[in-house]
Amino acid sequence: MHRLLILIGSFICSWHGFGQQDSTKVNYDDTPLNVRTIPESFLEKYKSDKAFDYETTTSEIGWWNDFTAWLGDLFLRLFELLFGIEKAAGFLATFLEIVPYILLALLIFLLIKFFLQLNARTLQGAKNREHSVILSEEENIIKNEDIQQLIKEAVAQKNYRLAIRYYYLGILKLLTEKDFIEWQLQKTNSDYLAEINNDDIKLNFSKITWLYDYIWYGDFAIDENGYSRAERSFLELQTKLGSNG
Missing domain, CATH: 1.20.5 (Single alpha-helices involved in coiled-coils or other helix-helix interfaces)
Incomplete structure (x- = not known):
């Protein structure tokens, strides 16, 4: 029993001495450092790669944004x-x-x-x-205007298309004077044809209207012989209109 007490007392004293040691002491690593450097060529590889370019760019069209x-x-x-x-x-x-x-x-x-x-x-x-x-x-x-004089001047200049136009306007003037039609600015040749009740006059007017449309509006080149044949149709109608006066 006495020995046991001595053993316990020795253990307690040794534990107390261990607790009194400095527990805050820091141990430093004195091993020499080996400094490693990155080659510039290695960095250039990543600098030239757009996947590693994190710079932000602003739009040039500021006003639109x-x-x-x-x-x-x-x-x-x-x-x-x-x-x-x-x-x-x-x-x-x-x-x-x-x-x-x-x-x-x-x-x-x-x-x-x-x-x-x-x-x-x-x-x-x-x-x-x-x-x-x-x-x-x-x-x-x-x-x-004096339509007959205009016709003579056009024929003298060999402008047979224009002479046919004057002939047609002269016929419209005669038809108006004989009360076959009522000439108005906005009317068409078909309107005038529908107004004529005399079948004989209507037939002749229909023929010269076809000639007029073909030669004047169709821009048909007509020579002296062609003009002479067309002129006979106009003169025939003029004669009939004169006899109806």
Whole structure:
């Protein structure tokens, strides 16, 4: 028993002495360092690879980005006002991003349509003015000119197409004077043909109308012999109209 007490006391003393040792002491590694360097050629390989380029670039078209951002924000506020949406998300966010492009395409379409319509109206106006000038010239010839003298001058110049035109206007003047037709600026040759009740006069007028349309409007080149044959039809109708006076 006495020995046991001595053994226990010795163990306690040795444990107490171990606890009194400095537990905060740091052991340093004195092994020499081996510094390794990265070759420049190794770095250049990654510098030239765009996959490792993390620099951010800004768009050169700043005004367009500002415009689309402003327009998108405007529509976002509109949706917030109408539907109480605080923040666009999902489909709405995508829609607001493409709205500026839709509006730009619509604007271009409307401008193209406007200029096409404007050009069409301009061309139509020019055509109407040209037509009015021609009709006004015919009205002046029928009402004011000496048609027989105009025919002689055209024949003297060997302008047989023009002579046929004057002959036809002269026939219209005679038909008006004999009350077979009522000459008006906007009427067509078919209108005049429908107004003639005398079958014999109508037949002759139909023939010279065909000649006139073929030679004058058909731009048919007519020589002196052709003109002489056509002239006989006009003179025949003139004679019939004179005998009906």
